[in-house]
Amino acid sequence: MRKVIDTNHLKSLELREYLSKPDNHVVITDLVIMETLRGGDIEAVCCQLEPLTQHPKQVVVLKTTHAVAGLRKRRRRGLQRRRIHREQTQGFAAWCEKLELARKGDKDLVKQFEAKCERASADLAELAKSQETYAANLAEHVKRYSEAELKILRKNEPITPELLKKIKGHIVDLAEALFDAHPYFKKRPAVKHLPNAFLFRYAISGYVVAMRRIKEGGANEASAEKIRNDLIDAMIGAHATYFDGLSSQDQKAKEIHETTCELLKHFHDEIKAFASNASTAEGAVVEQFKRPRQSSFRSESN
Numbered sequence: 001m002r003k004v005i006d007t008n009h010l011k012s013l014e015l016r017e018y019l020s021k022p023d024n025h026v027v028i029t030d031l032v033i034m035e036t037l038r039g040g041d042i043e044a045v046c047c048q049l050e051p052l053t054q055h056p057k058q059v060v061v062l063k064t065t066h067a068v069a070g071l072r073k074r075r076r077r078g079l080q081r082r083r084i085h086r087e088q089t090q091g092f093a094a095w096c097e098k099l100e101l102a103r104k105g106d107k108d109l110v111k112q113f114e115a116k117c118e119r120a121s122a123d124l125a126e127l128a129k130s131q132e133t134y135a136a137n138l139a140e141h142v143k144r145y146s147e148a149e150l151k152i153l154r155k156n157e158p159i160t161p162e163l164l165k166k167i168k169g170h171i172v173d174l175a176e177a178l179f180d181a182h183p184y185f186k187k188r189p190a191v192k193h194l195p196n197a198f199l200f201r202y203a204i205s206g207y208v209v210a211m212r213r214i215k216e217g218g219a220n221e222a223s224a225e226k227i228r229n230d231l232i233d234a235m236i237g238a239h240a241t242y243f244d245g246l247s248s249q250d251q252k253a254k255e256i257h258e259t260t261c262e263l264l265k266h267f268h269d270e271i272k273a274f275a276s277n278a279s280t281a282e283g284a285v286v287e288q289f290k291r292p293r294q295s296s297f298r299s300e301s302n
Contacts, residue, residue: 002027002060002080004240006233006248007035010048015247019055026052026247027060029239031232037120042113046103049096056093061085065235069198070184079196079242128228135219135227142214144170154215167207168266175203195268201241204267205234205260212256234260 004027009015018024036048052059062068063085071082088095102109142150149163159167178199179188194200209230213219219227233250237257240246241264246257 001025002243003245003247004029004236004243005032006236006246006250006253007032008249009247010036010051012249015051018247019051019058022058025058025060027062027239027243028052029062029236030064031236034120034123035232037117038124040114040117040121042099042103042110045113046099049099052092053096053099056096059089059092061088061092062239065198065239068239069178069202070182071198072184072189083198083239083242124228127231128224131224131227131231135222138210138213138219141170141210142218145214150214153211154217156215164266167211168263171203171207171263174207175200178203192271195264195271198238200267201260201264202235202238204263205237205241205256206231208237208256208259208263209234212252 001023002025003018005015010032015026019026036045039045046053062083068083098109099113102113145153145166149166151157152159152163175194175197176188179185179197182199189197189200213222213230222230233253233256237246237253237260240257241261246254248254248257
């Protein structure tokens with residue numbers, strides 16, 4: 001089993017129990033590494049990573065989120081393998097040894113550690129800065145929903161076919177914008193490959209976060225750090241859809257992942273159904289995402 005781990009799960013007893021079984025593996029994203037290093041305290045970092053350093057062969061390290069987002073081969077076969085950073089995974093034990101030497105005072109390794117911490121802190125600050133207009137953008141986006149639809153979202157009522165159509169349409173729009181913005185893409189992926197693309201899955205999880213904010217009345221009162229943390233939850237949740245789930249102490253993060261998986265299944269099923277008809281144009285498939293269908297889907301669990 002391979003489960004993506006959240007930062008808050010690193011010191012949990014559940015993680016130690018999970019790793020006590022040699023067939024279980026944890027999957028580490030660059031986001032978790034950044035959150036762990038940003039404090040710059042080597043004692044705290046070593047303490048937090050202790051369960052992993054005791055089981056280095058059970059740790060799988062992913063490529064950076066930016067690199068994963070730009071993967072252009074999107075067949076279902078090999079989806080996990082293409083996301084794994086082979087060298088860093090194989091070298092995790094050696095990295096842990098260097099971390100311990102830095103802890104003991106090796107000057108060169110201490111400098112390397114401090115540089116990594118500074119970079120992690122800067123990257124997280126940049127991520128927060130990039131979301132300065134998030135609250136205003138969300139407030140504008142809410143206007144696309146009627147009062148009746150907002151009531152459904154805010155009261156966690158069953159999503160109607162018409163509302164699901166609208167949500168899926170907005171997700172597709174967001175995914176298209178993400179593909180257009182990523183430097184690795186010269187053109188958008190074929191519709192049949194959409195559910196396998198990270199940016200599409202992140203569009204789903206990011207929109208789930210937005211729906212949660214809408215349910216709570218918007219993001220005007222949220223700090224930049226809080227918004228950044230929500231989006232990190234969305235990115236980690238998107239990574240987890242390629243593996244055997246998410247291990248987190250945060251119920252909200254788990255709900256984001258679960259809702260993302262449910263919406264992803266909607267898209268998978270519809271694309272599979274239309275792929276069986278060779279005469280169906282891609283544009284028609286995209287439009288199908290925006291047609292009403294029966295659903296028991298809810299905006300999120302309470």
